[in-house]
Each structure stands twice: as C-alpha cells, then as structure tokens.
Amino acid sequence: xxxxxxxxxxxTAFRLRRDGGFRLFKFGxxxxxxxxxxxxxxxxxxxxxxxxxxxQEVVTPPPVSEVATKKTAASEETQPAGSPKVPAGxxxxxxxxxxxxxxxxxxxxxTAAEExxxxxxxxxxxxxxxxxxxxxxxxxxxxxxxAELNPGSAETYRKLMQIALIQEQPAQAMSWAMKVVDxxxxxxxxxxxxxxxxxxxxxxxxxxxxxEQAANSPTLDPLSNWAIRLQRDLAILYLATGxxxxxxxxxxxxxxxFKKPDEFKLDPRFRNELMNxxxxxxxRVAQVLLDAERVAPAREALELAVKxxxxxxxxxxxxxxxxxxxxxxxxxxxxxxxxxIDAQRQSKGREAYELxxxxxxxxxxxxxxxxxxxAIAEKDQRNSTLQFFLAEKLTDRGDYEKAEKIYEASLKxxxxxxxxxxxxxxxxxxxxxxKLLDTLGxxxxxxxxxxxxxxxxxxxxxxKDRELVGLVIDAGRRQATAEPRELTFEEAYLxxxxxxxxxxxxxxxxxxxxxxxxxxxxxxxxxxxxxEMLLKADRYADAAQVLEEALEEPAMADRxxxxxxxxxxxxxxxxxxxxxxxxxxxxxxxxxxxxVLQFQKGWIYYHSRxxxxxxxxxxxxxxxxxxxxxxxxxxxxxxxNIYVMQGDIPRGEAILEKVLEEDPEDISVNNDLGYLxxxxxxxxxxxxxxxxxxxxxxxxxxxxxxxxxxxxxxxGKYEEALSPLEKAAEMRTGGDxxxxxxxxxxxxxxxxxxxxxxxWAKAMEKSRAERLPDxxxxxxxxxxxxxxxxxxxxxxxxxxxxQGVEPTS
Numbered sequence: 001x002x003x004x005x006x007x008x009x010x011x012t013a014f015r016l017r018r019d020g021g022f023r024l025f026k027f028g029x030x031x032x033x034x035x036x037x038x039x040x041x042x043x044x045x046x047x048x049x050x051x052x053x054x055x056q057e058v059v060t061p062p063p064v065s066e067v068a069t070k071k072t073a074a075s076e077e078t079q080p081a082g083s084p085k086v087p088a089g090x091x092x093x094x095x096x097x098x099x100x101x102x103x104x105x106x107x108x109x110x111t112a113a114e115e116x117x118x119x120x121x122x123x124x125x126x127x128x129x130x131x132x133x134x135x136x137x138x139x140x141x142x143x144x145x146x147a148e149l150n151p152g153s154a155e156t157y158r159k160l161m162q163i164a165l166i167q168e169q170p171a172q173a174m175s176w177a178m179k180v181v182d183x184x185x186x187x188x189x190x191x192x193x194x195x196x197x198x199x200x201x202x203x204x205x206x207x208x209x210x211x212e213q214a215a216n217s218p219t220l221d222p223l224s225n226w227a228i229r230l231q232r233d234l235a236i237l238y239l240a241t242g243x244x245x246x247x248x249x250x251x252x253x254x255x256x257x258f259k260k261p262d263e264f265k266l267d268p269r270f271r272n273e274l275m276n277x278x279x280x281x282x283x284r285v286a287q288v289l290l291d292a293e294r295v296a297p298a299r300e301a302l303e304l305a306v307k308x309x310x311x312x313x314x315x316x317x318x319x320x321x322x323x324x325x326x327x328x329x330x331x332x333x334x335x336x337x338x339x340x341i342d343a344q345r346q347s348k349g350r351e352a353y354e355l356x357x358x359x360x361x362x363x364x365x366x367x368x369x370x371x372x373x374x375a376i377a378e379k380d381q382r383n384s385t386l387q388f389f390l391a392e393k394l395t396d397r398g399d400y401e402k403a404e405k406i407y408e409a410s411l412k413x414x415x416x417x418x419x420x421x422x423x424x425x426x427x428x429x430x431x432x433x434x435k436l437l438d439t440l441g442x443x444x445x446x447x448x449x450x451x452x453x454x455x456x457x458x459x460x461x462x463x464k465d466r467e468l469v470g471l472v473i474d475a476g477r478r479q480a481t482a483e484p485r486e487l488t489f490e491e492a493y494l495x496x497x498x499x500x501x502x503x504x505x506x507x508x509x510x511x512x513x514x515x516x517x518x519x520x521x522x523x524x525x526x527x528x529x530x531x532e533m534l535l536k537a538d539r540y541a542d543a544a545q546v547l548e549e550a551l552e553e554p555a556m557a558d559r560x561x562x563x564x565x566x567x568x569x570x571x572x573x574x575x576x577x578x579x580x581x582x583x584x585x586x587x588x589x590x591x592x593x594x595x596v597l598q599f600q601k602g603w604i605y606y607h608s609r610x611x612x613x614x615x616x617x618x619x620x621x622x623x624x625x626x627x628x629x630x631x632x633x634x635x636x637x638x639x640x641n642i643y644v645m646q647g648d649i650p651r652g653e654a655i656l657e658k659v660l661e662e663d664p665e666d667i668s669v670n671n672d673l674g675y676l677x678x679x680x681x682x683x684x685x686x687x688x689x690x691x692x693x694x695x696x697x698x699x700x701x702x703x704x705x706x707x708x709x710x711x712x713x714x715x716g717k718y719e720e721a722l723s724p725l726e727k728a729a730e731m732r733t734g735g736d737x738x739x740x741x742x743x744x745x746x747x748x749x750x751x752x753x754x755x756x757x758x759x760w761a762k763a764m765e766k767s768r769a770e771r772l773p774d775x776x777x778x779x780x781x782x783x784x785x786x787x788x789x790x791x792x793x794x795x796x797x798x799x800x801x802x803q804g805v806e807p808t809s
Contacts, residue, residue: 117149123142123143124142127142136163137167139159140160140164143160144160154179156616157176158190161193164176171595171628177197179214187219189226192229193219203468206629208241211233215231223264225266228264232280235247235280239288240687243543255300258275281310282304282310282311283305293326298319302316309422314339314340314347317339318337318340318347325359330362332728337356346385353385357369384414384418388416391404391410395429400426403422404426420440425461428465428468437472438493440458441488445490459498460501472494476511480514487518488518492515496529500533512533521555527546527553528562535570543572549562561597564586565596567583569600575771576704580604584604595624598631599634602621603638606618606638606641606642609772618638619635622635636658640652640653640671640676669704671701674687675691675711678707688708688715691708702731706728708721710725710744722743736767738763740763741760744758761785
C-alpha cells in the first residue's frame with residue numbers, strides 16, 4: 001500500500017534549501033473550510049492555511065459626523081414651542097429635512113449588563129454592515145469589539161474566524177475557531193475548519209481529534225453530505241497516519257454509500273465526487289480493505305471498480321492475486337499475478353514483486369524467486385523497479401558482483417534514487433567507504449524533494465556503524481586532498497553529517513567548513529546546519545559565533561528570524577542574556593505574530609531567573625495566541641514551574657491539574673504533575689501511574705526516568721527506584737544535579753553509603769557548574785555530604801525539571 005511519511009532533521013534541510021525553497025508536508029486529504037462569509041466549500045484545503053499571517057491593520061469605527069452634531073444643536077434652538085424635545089447629541093435622520101427620531105426613554109433604566117449587551121449587539125450589527133460592503137478590516141474591528149463586550153457569543157467568533165480566513169490570517173482564524181468550539185462543542189463545521197488547519201500544520205493527531213469530535217456531533221445528521229464528508233476525511237487521515245484498521249472502517253462506509261445510495265441523503269454531485277476521487281473511489285476502497293485483510297468487502301469493492309470502469313485491467317489482475325492469496329489459494333494467485341507481469345505493467349511498482357515473493361513463499365517455492373525475477377528482468381529491461389528489486393535480492397544472497405552490475409547498468413539510463421540507495425546498501429554491507437561516499441553523494445544530488453526520507457533512512461543505517469563512519473571520514477579526507485580535488489559539496493556535507501551523528505564534533509566542523517569552501521554560494525545553509533550541531537553538542541559560544549557569521553550571508557535573508565531564534569538560544573545558554581534578548585527582539589520585529597518567538601522571549605527571562613518578566617511574557621502569549629496549542633502548553637508548564645520555584649506550589653499545581661483535565665493523555669503534564677505530587681509526598685499511587693504513562697511514551701527521556709525513580713523512592717520501593725535513576729544519570733541529556741541527588745538518596749536508603757557519597761558529590765559538582773546554581777539544592781547536598789554516615793530523616797526532594805521550560809525548537 002502507499003505510505004505517507006514525514007522527514008526528520010538532518011539531510012532534509014540541505015536537500016530542500018538546495019532547491020531554493022521549502023516543501024510543506026501535507027496529508028493526502030483535502031478538507032474544505034470557510035472561503036466566504038458563511039459558505040463552506042467542499043473542494044479542498046483552504047490555501048489560507050498554507051500562507052503566513054499578514055499584519056492586521058487596525059480600523060476604528062467612523063466617528064459621529066460633526067455636521068450632524070451641529071444640526072442637532074441648531075434644531076434645539078429653532079424647534080417650535082410645544083414640539084417634542086430633541087435631545088442634545090447625535091440624532092438619526094433618514095433625510096436632511098425629516099423630523100429627528102426621538103430615542104425611547106424607558107421607564108426602567110437598563111442595568112450595566114444590559115447596556116453592555118446592547119452595545120455588543122450594536123457593534124455586531126456594525127460588523128454585519130461592513131461585511132455586506134466587503135469592508136473586511138472594518139468588519140473585523142467591529143466584531144472584535146462585540147466579542148470583547150460579549151465574550152459568550154459563539155456567532156461573533158464565527159464571524160471573526162471567517163474574516164480572518166478571507167484576510168489570509170490562519171493563526172488568528174484558528175484562534176477564533178477554538179473559541180467557537182469552546183462555546184459550542186457541537187459545531188461540526190468549525191471543528192472541520194480546525195482539522196483543516198491542523199492538517200496543514202502537519203499535526204495529524206490533532207486533525208483527527210477534531211474530525212472525530214465533528215463526526216460525533218449531536219447536531220449532525222449521520223446520513224447527510226456533511227456526515228459523509230467528515231467520514232471521508234477521517235478515512236484519508238487514518239490512512240495517511242498508518243492506522244489501517246480505522247481507515248478500513250471508514251472505507252467500508254464509503255463502499256456502502258456507493259452500493260446503497262438510497263440509504264443516504266447525498267446529492268448526486270457529491271456522490272460522484274467520492275466515486276471519481278482516486279483517494280476515495282472503489283479501487284482505493286478495495287486496496288485499503290485488502291491491506292486490512294477484509295476479503296469479502298474488498299472483493300465487493302473490486303467488482304464495483306470493474307463494473308464502473310474505475311480500475312485498469314492490469315490492476316484488477318494484481319488485486320485478484322492478492323485476494324486469492326488471502327483466501328489461501330496461492331497457485332491461483334500466481335496465475336493472476338503472472339497476467340499482470342506478462343503485460344509488463346508497472347503501475348503497482350515494487351509491490352507486485354513483493355507479492356510474487358509472498359506467493360512463492362506460501363507455495364513452498366522460495367528458492368525460485370531469483371530465477372523467476374531474472375527471467376522477467378531479461379524481458380523487461382527498461383523496468384528499473386524490477387531491476388533494482390532483483391539486485392536487492394542478489395545483495396541479500398551475497399552475490400555482490402552481479403548486483404553491482406545491475407545497479408550500474410540501470411543507473412546509466414534512469415539515475416533513479418532507488419538505484420543509488422540499493423548500491424549504497426551493497427557498499428555498506430561490504431564496508432567499501434570510497435564507493436559508498438561517492439554513491440551517497442550522487443544519490444543526494446539526484447534525489448527529488450520527495451526522496452529525502454529514503455536518503456535519510458540509508459544515511460542513518462550508515463551512521464549506526466561507527467567503524468564505517470570512521471572509514472568514510474578517512475575517505476573524505478583522501479578525496480579532499482587529491483589533485484584535482486575529488487570531494488564534491490554533497491560528499492563533504494554527508495561526511496559532516498555522519499561525523500556529527502557519530503558525535504565526532506571536530507571532524508564534523510572540518511567537513512562543514514570544507515563544504516562551504518567548495519560551494520560558497522551555499523555557505524549560509526552550511527553555517528546554519530553547523531550551528532544547529534554545535535547547539536546540540538552544548539558548544540554555545542561556538543554556535544553563537546557561527547550564527548553571527550550566517551546572519552551576514554545575503555542568501556540567508558529569508559531565514560533571518562530562524563537564525564536569530566537560534567542565536568538567542570545560544571547566547572542565553574552561554575550566559576549572555578542581554579545579547580539573547582537583543583537577538584529575539586530583532587526576530588520579533590521581523591515576524592511579530594510568531595507565537596514561538598514570543599514564547600522564546602519568555603523562556604529567556606525564565607532561564608535567566610527574571611521570573612517577574614517571564615510571567616508577564618508568558619501571560620501575554622497565552623492571551624494573544626490561544627489557538628497555538630503547543631505554545632500554550634509550553635507557557636502553562638513554564639508558569640507552573642516558576643510558581644513552584646517561587647514556593648507557590650498550590651498555584652503551580654493548579655495550572656497542571658487544569659492541563660491534565662483538558663488533555664489526560666498529554667505525557668508532559670502526566671510527568672510534571674506526577675513529579676510535583678511525588679515531591680510533596682501525596683497522591684503517590686496516582687503519581688506513579690501518571691509518570692509510568694510518560695515513560696512508556698518516551699522510555700529514553702531522562703527527566704521522565706528521574707520522575708519514575710523519585711516517585712518509587714517516595715513509595716519506599718528503593719530497589720525498584722534504582723534502575724531508572726541509574727539509567728537517567730548515564731544519559732547525555734540526564735545526569736544533572738537533581739538526578740544525582742535522587743540517586744544518592746536511593747543508595748543511602750539501600751545502605752550503600754559509599755555510593756551515596758559519590759552520587760551526592762557528583763550532584764554537588766554538577767550543580768556548582770550551573771550558570772545559576774540552585775542554592776537550596778547546594779545546601780541540601782552540603783548537609784548530606786557532611787552527615788551521610790549518620791541517621792537522618794528522609795531527604796527533601798528537589799524541584800522537578802518539567803519538559804515545558806526547555807527551549808522551543
């Protein structure tokens with residue numbers, strides 16, 4: 001089946017930026033969202049979600065006309081005796097000579113709340129008027145004022161969301177949409193819009209959550225266009241995120257829509273759209289159901305695809321073969337697959353030859369695979385997918401010479417990335433460093449943007465072999481000093497990345513610099529990646545210097561906010577708070593509406609222990625960016641930690657409990673709140689369950705392991721507490737003063753006094769090396785080191801290190 005994957009850090013940045021731009025990962029779905037005042041389009045994901053937010057011009061409502069005011073005053077002076085009294089101030093006149101409208105003078109004056117409600121309604125009506133004239137900015141301002149006066153009006157927030165989309169302000173639109181669903185959780189249309197925004201931001205889990213909430217709305221007719229549209233989008237998203245069983249459930253529903261349309265209230269146009277869309281048509285339904293091994297409905301879908309002419313004959317043979325194999329009929333399956341192969345079709349790509357391998361295996365004919373593939377490949381020499389599959393099987397068998405010839409012959413004509421990857425695997429198995437480096441370099445230079453994931457996967461396989469990495473570094477040095485130089489930019493870059501991943505920092509710096517020397521026009525990108533590596537290696541002074549150098553590169557002008565963000569982090573971690581604030585303020589001036597930059601400023605204040613300013617900044621971010629879920633969580637965690645450090649534990653605890661109530665599955669809050677409970681010696685059984693949930697999700701997270709060890713210590717499970725704390729202390733990201741203190745406390749309880757002394761001494765060493773040492777921790781350690789051999793009370797725990805206060809990347 002087709003899989004949708006995301007790329008990671010590493011080669012990605014180089015490959016994308018080498019082509020002069022970035023590719024936004026998208027799920028394979030199109031979710032309609034608001035593109036007009038109140039009409040929801042079913043044609044696709046709104047482009048506005050893919051564009052940066054524009055600056056919002058503030059437009060104030062028009063002032064009362066001075067002429068009208070003067071006319072009112074004159075009318076008071078000249079009105080006949082006994083005529084109705086016209087009050088001072090602005091009046092309403094439809095025409096100049098009309099009698100002024102006299103306002104109603106109610107017997108019972110309005111309350112303050114009623115006055116506020118009336119004013120909110122007036123602003124809402126003004127917004128509607130401006131909206132009808134397509135004066136979007138004035139309408140937006142009026143609706144904002146209405147929302148301030150009446151924050152309980154979901155309809156006002158809907159209007160704001162719609163205009164924000166029209167004005168291409170996706171972040172603001174998401175923020176208003178969140179307010180709508182807070183007030184009206186059953187609004188499936190707005191939930192659908194939120195899902196679209198999350199999908200555009202590559203947040204598949206959040207998109208699914210909103211779609212599921214929309215699909216379960218009590219106001220939704222389950223047989224309507226809207227209901228089936230939501231189910232369709234869930235099908236596509238489940239498939240994109242690899243949840244085949246759930247995807248199959250939704251595709252079975254689509255099959256029912258196709259076979260029994262009279263049971264649904266769909267308009268014919270939408271039903272035809274579903275049938276003709278390659279992501280939801282009968283053939284795709286059959287494919288997904290086959291992947292889920294649901295034979296009977298898969299056969300129904302395939303028959304429908306054939307009947308409606310929506311499947312090619314060759315593909316039908318392939319699907320029939322899969323069906324027959326699932327039904328336990330490998331001999332018949334082989335006959336059907338052979339029809340596909342004999343027609344020299346390539347539509348199913350590698351999957352066809354993998355199916356051949358499965359059929360032969362089920363038939364007890366595994367040994368025939370290479371001979372059959374060789375015979376097929378001789379007849380179909382232009383089929384590079386087939387050639388590479390054969391070469392791969394030869395490599396597995398250790399027949400390297402034959403495999404190499406097939407790869408090289410195929411690559412002369414196609415330069416297909418698959419060939420370079422296969423050849424790289426062959427040289428990796430043989431540890432032939434020079435050819436491996438050359439092949440990876442050629443592959444990287446030829447790779448299309450959507451091939452970066454595959455390059456990275458092979459790159460990571462090489463990086464795991466430390467001996468091979470050393471051989472590649474040596475090969476790179478030989479090629480760099482050859483006359484003429486043989487080392488290309490791609491090869492230098494690859495060696496730098498491999499050295500970086502192998503934590504050979506000096507070698508990585510050497511080859512990053514060589515890459516910049518070979519291709520000065522790409523120097524900014526190289527420097528950016530070099531700085532990122534230095535930040536990860538905690539070489540903050542070096543990172544700051546490299547980032548300052550990168551900022552001078554003209555080609556990096558469009559990435560200046562990113563570089564300034566990194567520079568602020570490097571400077572703060574190096575003790576230069578003033579320089580860090582200067583860098584982040586420059587970035588904010590460039591993109592004032594970027595929530596992550598605003599959060600980073602708060603983090604700098606937090607890290608430098610300027611808690612008053614940190615609190616103010618985090619509160620500002622919470623107010624201005626309520627729709628930025630991840631940043632909001634970071635702010636909440638950070639505020640909680642600040643209050644705990646200031647001694648206001650109930651306030652810090654209350655923030656985390658609110659987050660847990662909103663999202664019980666959030667692993668960070670499970671860790672942080674569990675640790676806080678453990679620190680206070682309360683809710684220990686609950687705390688253990690919460691922390692174990694976090695550790696299960698991230699078993700290599702040192703902070704989570706420390707939390708687990710600490711809660712077990714508090715429960716008196718000293719033997720059990722030892723393993724997670726020892727593991728946390730040994731990790732590169734762990735081993736801080738608090739972890740070593742906890743480890744010493746456990747050793748002490750187990751009667752291992754000498755080990756306790758060593759752990760506390762290490763904690764003292766680590767803590768004193770901190771830029772801003774924790775004086776309370778130091779005092780505790782001094783007491784423990786001075787009295788370790790004497791009986792003592794249970795140690796007072798140190799404050800935790802929640803994940804939410806780390807720099808945002």
